[in-house]
Amino acid sequence: MQTKQRFLFFCTCFILLLSFSGVKAQQRWSVGPRLGATISKITGDAPNNGFLPGFTGGLYVMYSDISHFGISGDVLFAQKGAKYDYNGTKFIQRINYIDVPIMARYFMNLKGKVRPNIFIGGNIAFLLNAKAKDRTDNGVARPDVENTSSFASTDLGFLAGVGFNFKVSKARWVQTDFRFQQSLTPIQISSAPDRRNTSINILLSYAFGVGKKYRN
Template identity: 40%
Template sequence: MFRSISKKASYVALLLTTACLSTTYAQQRFSVGPRVGLNLSTLRGEVTGYKLSPGLAAGAFVMYSSLNHFGISADVLYSQRGGRFPSTTNGITTTEFTQRINYLEIPVALRYFLTRSGNFRPNVFFGPSLAIPLSAQRVRQKLNNVDQPNTDNSSTFKNLDLGLLAGLQLNFPGFGARQRFLIDARYTFGLADITVPYTPVNVVPGANGTQNIYNSTITVTLGYGFGVGREHPSRYNR
């Protein structure tokens, strides 16, 4: 009788251990959620005088991770880029404005997870970023320290921007099961000239000759991921 009870107890313990391991090492393959944060952007190329300017980055993401180190993600973001331009003469600021370019940005990132499973899965990533301009304005304009009205200059910029991004993402357990906080830091290097051919009416202040001007953007966001679909046990921890 004692052997029978012992055998049953061992069987129950084995079941409980298997269940615990399955819960511990189950891996979420798909997740979705919101993302919001800060852009620090400027203009580079054949242009001088532009400083970093803050802007909003906000939207949503979907992410897939395989049962090993690799994954892929795609975002849809409202992304404010541009740069701050102070012009000085004899050490005195005479003209000042912030060039704001509002984009619908779609970055796609290939990700390499540094751990195969667990509650903390940091990853590095890189990939292309496609951005469609929605509008452009010069805001916070001053002339000889006198405030000026905002000016729409959307016609100065092309209908598409292409960039290359790279970055690091950290993630931590969220409030519920299959939920995670995501801290994402990335740099997007503009590959395409964002301005239309030069004419006297669409000149970009600070441009040196022809307007070969590119975006340069640092982005830091906080996201919150919700697991969707079924979880999969990691084949490395069975």
């Protein structure tokens, strides 16, 4: 129940931010859903772990004026973690977050049906829950362990990548992002002070233009 309440809270805040931005700026804003996959692992003092696929999805807002520069922000539910395999012990460490990345974008062209762009920015992730699951010890199944308390409540990081905006109709765009994301702060609070989240994100969005219209 607590997880759902947090998710609804951040979604509500994000929608209010969109409303305020649209009224104040009245320029080239677009909003929409963003869905995709995350491939993550835990780096630093975390040997014997491999990449773990997960789901990412939520809402975003983007501002792109008639220039090469733009800015975007997301509120995303993100599944992260890693697969562990050492000394006969195997398990999946799943860590769920609400990610709030803010990115500065540079668009390669001013207009057209395809607008490639590169971006860099920061991310703050709010911990929802964590669990060690699918545990086996020398082939013997073990129960899942809920270990949310072992992880920091927030995770600060940076991200960078490349995106492509494809115009499908007037004020409608399909957007793809390919992102690399890295934690800058430790994700665990006790026995493993140097562990960090590392992930690759592949995201697909559908953009709806909002606000005042300008001629190209």
